[in-house]
């Protein structure tokens with residue numbers, strides 16, 4: 001991707017809002033470089049897969065909100081150093097503080113070069129400020145690095161991904177609210193649970209600027225995420241409403257492009273809150289009516305007009321997963337199907353079902369029929385059962401590979417696509433007598449993903465959905481949420 005001129009960045013941002021352009025250029029790094037985009041006189045912005053906002057406090061150095069991922073750490077340091085460079089009348093502006101909006105690895109791996117630079121020059125290192133739960137997250141990430149490696153390999157299609165085990169912990173933490181004052185600027189830090197339990201949004205009243213972190217990401221909220229820890233959709237909606245009350249004129253999000261103008265910001269935050277509120281209300285009503293998870297899941301109606309907004313496109317996460325997350329948050333893991341309370345091993349059950357049907361191949365053929373009729377969900381159940389009953393059967397594997405390849409192509413979210421593509425590759429490896437990595441990387445898109453091009457919903461990827469907004473990005477596997 002060629003580098004685009006930062007002078008054009010705000011014009012591009014405006015086109016994205018109008019629906020005349022997509023997030024592809026932003027997320028793929030076309031505006032990421034060795035200088036910052038100027039959002040205002042005091043505000044610099046690193047437009048990247050994971051954004052960083054930089055504030056010139058006047059007499060007291062620079063403050064960063066977030067630090068980006070490992071891929072952009074060098075560029076961020078270069079760009080911030082240029083932003084704060086000495087002039088005829090003023091010395092170089094040091095980075096005084098870096099606020100983590102949360103502890104996800106795409107937001108906290110840009111501090112290293114600033115620490116090293118400060119050490120080399122004998123000046124104070126930046127003070128890293130975050131919510132108090134960030135440290136526990138880093139501890140958990142280290143303790144569950146194996147699990148996190150596997151689920152992120154599957155989610156993003158990166159078989160060589162290794163989850164990091166060394167983190168830059170915060171120097172200062174807070175619980176509910178913290179005010180930082182540097183130079184002419186005030187940084188009001190508010191804690192809210194949403195995508196994470198450790199989220200902070202930052203309000204700078206003098207600049208009427210709001211840094212949302214991942215509480216706003218130009219995507220349907222990441223409040224479902226099947227393979228990751230609890231999310232908090234209702235708290236998230238409340239935080240969106242509270243942020244809307246601030247009257248911001250500039251919104252700098254964790255991912256995706258800035259939003260400029262109070263009416264647009266109010267609309268984007270309000271629509272996002274409304275989507276989550278609708279999912280919460282419906283899920284709670286169905287749970288209170290005593291329904292099983294299955295009935296709740298298929299009973300909640302997703303507000304299609306909201307999902308159609310360019311900033312709510314389900315390119316990364318999706319509403320169906322949010323319903324499951326609410327079930328887990330408000331209920332328990334038991335889905336109210338008594339057979340699932342203390343189930344038989346699933347391979348034994350599959351063998352019984354295959355025997356009853358007349359063989360695993362019979363089940364697989366029925367799956368192929370269902371696939372042909374467009375019954376993708378049902379086809380997956382039958383193909384999965386057949387493969388559990390006969391894991392090395394090549395005819396069964398061929399059907400399972402086809403079913404999941406079609407399912408991946410029919411999905412809009414990275415999370416669904418990642419799981420289905422991985423399953424398709426597993427079975428293709430059985431058919432071909434090859435291995436998973438070979439099968440994952442047969443297509444051009446697969447090779448780009450495996451090389452670390454983290455997908456968050458792809459525009460016209462040859463084997464992805466071509467459903468409009470959002471993008472594919474970058475080069476390194478560490479940039480995962």
Ligand SMILES: [Zn+2]
Pocket residue numbers: 050104106107214254255481
């Ligand atoms: Zn993020």
